[in-house]
Amino acid sequence: MSEPAGEVLRDLARLLTGMGPALAPEGSEALLQSITEAARELFGAQACSLALLTVDQSELVFTTASGAGASDVVDLRMPAGQGIAGWVVMSEQPISVSDLQNDARFASDVAQSTGYVPRTILAVPVASPRRTLGVIEVLDRDTSRPGAEHDMRLLSLFADQAALAIENARAFADLGRSVLGAVAAAAPGTPLAAALTAAAEEAGEPDGDLLRLSALLGELDRLGPAERRLASSLVEALLSYVRGRGRRPS
């Protein structure tokens, strides 16, 4: 593939990535919140929370929670190399533990990670076919209700829903690479695929400020025409001010 064409592909990837959040469907976070609330309700549990791996995969960050201690839990970080949640993520195996309070060391370990000392914990990995994303935990569920013996499998179904929501949101956060990667996958082994893959890799990380702006555009798009016109005139005013400032003698 010629160099100018490669340049175009790289620009395309950057442009797509910048636009991603504006195009993303509304409500990924609301969906995850709704999943933790539905699971908590269904299991008759005190709390349900979702923790996701950081980019370097060394920590788990609680992103969503419902029930007891929920407000303390969100944004809490813990090393991925310890605790029940850590083992679940590492091993990709679900586990439940039922006598936490009998073991003081263990209880404090869990309490640190949840802001609430439970008696029991059920934890299931959240994973897509491509990668492990995190863990979903249910604390102090009602194990006397009919069908409780299927809880681990049921929570795995919720985990699958969460994984889909997370992967969708992430595809839009990195739209350039996602689109070029998808097109490349459709033509495996060809020079076009190689060029697309290279351009996707060279497009670099999305720029945080630009992504924020793009997300705001997406939000505006969901408002009415009056709000959109107002926003346009505000942005135009800002741009003409900035351009004017740029022409001023220093």
Place this chain on the structure above:
Amino acid sequence: MRPLLADGALTREWAWAGATGAGVDVAVVDSGIDAGHPMVGGVESAVAMSYDPEEEDGVRRVEGPHEDLFGHGTACAGIIRRVAPECRLHSIRVLGDRLTGKGAVFAAGLEWAIERRFRVVNLSLSTGKEDYFGRFHELADRAYFAGVMLVCAVSNVPSPSYPSQYASVFSVAAHDRQDPFGFDYNPDPPVELGAPGIDVTVAWKGDGTIVSTGNSFAAPHVAGLIARLLSKHPQLTPFQVKTVLHALADNARA
């Protein structure tokens, strides 16, 4: 040609009466084993593996005593020790402080066990990554032909997981009975065996115990049983061991 399994019918008496697992090497590929835990009673060897981009194959191997980072490997070792008290336990630690490189490290740990011809390998962990389908399949075949029994916890997750998915391994899920020597045969694979894994009291970090549930505790019950069987009948192949387990399963006996 090796002789047939037994002269008469296969019985539990023939299979493992008086057996202790003595002389059988059992590897636990997991988070490490706390060798000093009273339910473990020592390990024969230990190696800790971790992701290291500086190494040629991306995996660093450190031989010598190590701690269990989570407690889970110790739990598995304690179960195996209970079922096969005199087996030789080997800790192969492949789970560490981050997930990066897990597939490569996990595969290297499994390969370590196969190369050393450890007869039984407990794998209470899995990977769902499609990229590793081929690598683990190749290792599972190598193990089968080398007479190494891979005992895998089936993941409860609906999507595929390796190596528990392959036909040559002993794939185990939890059933709700507590008898450590009780197990079921499941004629509807990929899960082939059921063993205790619900509300089991297991060893954990800090010399303590916890009561826990998961297929990951069912697998070591079967690993221990196979170690007992092999201590009395060391010549058995994975195919023959499956045949014995099928004949002696709780739900296959009158």
